[in-house]
């Protein structure tokens with residue numbers, strides 16, 4: 578029997594239902610992240626193939642003086658929001674440097690995962706106790722409301738890790754447009770963009786031989802099993818990555834190795850998958866200056882400056898209203 582769509586217990590349930598009923602099938606990568614997924618993503622960031630983290634780390638480390646000067650602006654107190662803060666490892670470079678320079682700010686990390694926020698709060702208390710932290714649990718979209726409704730302080734918004742790349746261009750434009758509406762003149766947006774590069778380097782980053790990315794991709798099936806009474810056999814799916822060097826879009830799939838039927842109890846759903854049928858799970862967009870300029874123009878954001886690593890594999894752009 579099929580589910581009455583008005584009775585979903587959560588947006589997660591609704592999106593799983595809609596995605597698995599669609600042709601072709603899809604599931605959203607925002608649901609990779611639970612306690613297991615957070616840990617897997619931390620393992621990904623530590624992999625030698627996943628160059629993004631090291632590049633951004635190097636940018637923040639080598640340009641921290643200029644970045645802190647930018648954030649400090651006229652010296653007035655500000656709130657430092659971070660969308661999708663995760664473990665905050667890279668952000669701690671900036672937090673330490675802000676504290677060292679006597680800058681007045683509070684840190685407002687936003688993450689979908691309460692577990693990630695709890696760990697971040699604890700590690701900050703231990704490592705940089707001077708930082709005033711006000712965590713906010715929610716999606717990027719919820720967070721815009723929090724940013725818009727915040728006190729009268731100046732705002733600096735961090736969106737690191739090329740997290741914007743997990744949105745398709747139309748979604749990214751919508752998101753950036755909303756982000757623009759939730760800030761004031763004088764506020765800054767500091768955003769990471771992974772760059773187009775040798776396609777093999779990109780494929781390797783999303784298809785490590787140790788299988789960490791595979792486990793990360795499959796964690797969405799594991800979550801459906803755990804949280805919705807699903808019976809996906811994870812070994813019956815192949816992790817598959819493709820990269821289009823023309824558009825700069827990397828896409829992740831789960832490919833059904835055989836014809837199979839899966840049931841998801843709490844959705845009252847029985848899904849048939851054909852042999853080699855795909856479930857699209859994630860996009861990781863890669864950028865060049867032209868794409869970033871196009872995005873900024875679409876939403877009328879002004880480009881302030883940019884920072885890059887030695888190989889130009891990754892860039893942090895700064896925008897203002």
Ligand code: AVI
Nearest residue numbers: 621738739740743790860861
């Ligand atoms: C969080 N996000 C920017 C990562 C990315 O690169 O798209 C997630 C990820 N997926 C596979 N590896 C890492």
